[in-house]
Amino acid sequence: MKIRIGYELVYDCPQPTPMILTLSVHYTRISDLLIPDHLTTDPPVPLSAYRDSYGNWCSRIVAPRGLLRLSADALVKDSGQPDVVAWQARQIPVQELPDDTLLFLLGSRYCETDRLSEIAWQLFGQSPIGWGRVQAICDYVHGHLTFGYEHARHTKTAWEAFQEGTGVCRDYAHLAIAFCRCMNIPARYCTGYLGDIGMPPPYGPMDFSGWFEAYLDGQWYTFDARNNTPRIGRVLIARGRDAADVAISSTFGPNTLKSFMVRTDEVSG
Incomplete structure (x- = not known):
């Protein structure tokens, strides 16, 4: 099956504000991305990325003064199978x-x-x-x-x-x-x-x-x-x-999250 995923977050910052964003699909699912979940900023700002100590992919930006829109729109393939249930799994001392x-x-x-x-x-x-x-x-x-x-x-x-x-x-x-x-x-x-x-x-x-x-x-x-x-x-x-x-955003200055939208929809075909 195919799933369309994405988000749109709008922040209002009264001054330039450094941010760490944890919004990227985990590396264990990268091979499943049919359309990558590239982070887009409006207005455009420089972006750098790194892996944290848990292996999560994080992005660094400095949000400008005023409104900043962060968004991504991706397509991921999925097995369509439910979470594994393993009643026999034992606890390890x-x-x-x-x-x-x-x-x-x-x-x-x-x-x-x-x-x-x-x-x-x-x-x-x-x-x-x-x-x-x-x-x-x-x-x-x-x-x-x-x-x-x-x-x-x-x-x-x-x-x-x-x-x-x-x-x-x-x-x-x-x-x-x-x-x-x-x-x-x-x-x-x-x-x-x-x-x-x-x-x-x-x-x-x-x-x-x-x-x-x-x-x-x-x-x-x-x-x-x-x-x-x-x-x-x-x-x-x-x-x-x-x-x-795993906070979606860690901000280092005053800001207001003005709007928040997340998308997860099955795509036919």
Whole structure:
């Protein structure tokens, strides 16, 4: 199948403002791009790019004073298959985990393992280890939180989401990640495109989506506590410890996001 993806973001800056943008499709999906997701700026500004410590492709610009429009319009091929489900995947003991997964056992900006550890063991200590435990965590988070954009807050942490019982997709992911780490399962945050392909209407407003990956049986598997069902057509942008590592824009000066549009549509033919 083919999926049209893209975005249009409009910022208003009262002065020239440096920005780091994490908007490019992840390198693991580059070979799937039929039309590349080149970042376009209006007005045109110089742009440079680099890979961050997690392998994400980031762009650097200095936004001029006034309005700046950032956009991309791409086409990606996809298998059309839902997320993999592997009930047999086992949990690996901490002492046997690869070195590069250990970072994803630790607390981070939005995932306070120290505050949630006792709660996690009370909730999931008797659940099946391995895939079943991660699924039990997703089931709990999916039922514990009530979704709503009115509950969005860019400073909200996993602990706060747990206490408030509300959130958006990033809050579902943060709470599930924190619980996984508390149960000695490496977990990392993912952001990207996820449309409503294969889902019945009504459809909500399109946005970038947050989910997570857990390390089981020697590989990373996709989990989604917000939707809590295998989905079709995920297109990864970035991975990190939590949302702080994969912000679509990190700005170094005053600015206002004036408009925001994300596109993810299946294309026939």
